[in-house]
Every structure is written in structure tokens, then in C-alpha cells.
Amino acid sequence: MAIKDIEQGEEIAQIRDSVRRLCQDFPGEYWRKLDRENAYPSEFVKALSDAGYLSVLIPEEYGGSGMPLSAAAAILEEVQRAGANGAACHAQMYIMGALLRHGSAAQKQKYLPGIARGELRLQAFGVTEPTSGTDTTSIKTFARRDGDHYVVNGQKVWTSRAEQSD
Numbered sequence: 001m002a003i004k005d006i007e008q009g010e011e012i013a014q015i016r017d018s019v020r021r022l023c024q025d026f027p028g029e030y031w032r033k034l035d036r037e038n039a040y041p042s043e044f045v046k047a048l049s050d051a052g053y054l055s056v057l058i059p060e061e062y063g064g065s066g067m068p069l070s071a072a073a074a075i076l077e078e079v080q081r082a083g084a085n086g087a088a089c090h091a092q093m094y095i096m097g098a099l100l101r102h103g104s105a106a107q108k109q110k111y112l113p114g115i116a117r118g119e120l121r122l123q124a125f126g127v128t129e130p131t132s133g134t135d136t137t138s139i140k141t142f143a144r145r146d147g148d149h150y151v152v153n154g155q156k157v158w159t160s161r162a163e164q165s166d
């Protein structure tokens, strides 16, 4: 094992420990109350955002910590293990990947720092279609360029967390 791998392993172990401690502030009763009220875990999501756990995949130049996917997976694993609900906010970690890969320099500069700070919530997406689920390569929705805009045609099934997104 290389030194770099060992250092990264230790860092991830520390992250796991910190996430476990953060989750202790949100015990089962907190989640059961939200469940009864059909409410969103705003305080929990804010705590995770403030601690920087939802911006680990954002490069440092945009205010994130530029960590690998294994760190993000470890965070969500600890969240779920603690009985908390990672599905309420996991997409805030990775949806920005589309912007990071395909956005212009100006778009990245405009949006990524706000997402990293948790002020801008980019955590809803439409992938699943009536005839395309797990196999995302069979998605049929298509964006056709028409002058200075795009015409998007297709069907989508889910848009979870749309209400809690900007």
C-alpha cells in the first residue's frame, strides 16, 4: 500500500468518526417526528452542509475539499448507519458533477462556491424515465439545439427534493 493510500485511509477514518458524532445530535426521535409530520430534515442538512460534508467532491478552488468518491461514500454510509436519512441530501454532493464536467468556466465560478457553502441547493434531477431506469444508457430524452435555445423532448418520472432545491 502506498503512503498516499494510507494517509487517505486515515483521513477517511477521521471523517467517519466526525460524521458519527454529528449524527448523534439527530437521534431516532428526531427522524420519527419528521416522518410523522412528513417534513424535510432542514436542521440535519444544514449541520452536514456547515461541516462541509456535502461539498467534499467539489474541487478546493471552488470552496469544496476536493476529495475522492470514497470519502463521499464513507460519509453517506455513516449517515445511514446512524439511522439518519442520507437520501434527503445526497444529491447535493454529486449533481454538481454535471456542472463541473460540462459547465463553462463562468458557470462554475458563478454556482460552485454557493453550492459548496450550502447556500445554493442543487440536489434535484430527472434521470429515470418510464422505459429507462437503472440502465441510464437507454434514456430517450433529447435536447435539440434550436438557434439560441434548446427544445427538450422526453418523459421523466421522478424529481425528488425539487421543493428543497434552488
Ligand SMILES: Cc1cc2nc3c(=O)[nH]c(=O)nc-3n(C[C@H](O)[C@H](O)[C@H](O)COP(=O)(O)OP(=O)(O)OC[C@H]3O[C@@H](n4cnc5c(N)ncnc54)[C@H](O)[C@@H]3O)c2cc1C
Residues within 6 Å of the ligand: 124, 125, 126, 127, 128, 132, 133, 134, 135, 158, 159, 160, 161
Ligand atoms: C423514492 C425514490 C426517489 C427517486 N428519485 C429519483 C429522482 O429524483 N430522479 C431520478 O431520476 N430518479 C429517481 N429515482 C429512481 C431511482 O434512482 C432508480 O433509477 C430507478 O428507480 C430504477 O429504475 P426502475 O425502478 O425502472 O428499475 P429497472 O431499471 O427497471 O430495474 C429493475 C430491476 O432490475 C435490475 N436491473 C436493471 N437493469 C439490469 C441489468 N442490465 N442487469 C441486471 N439487473 C438489472 C435493477 O437492479 C432492479 O433490481 C427514485 C427512486 C425512488 C425509489
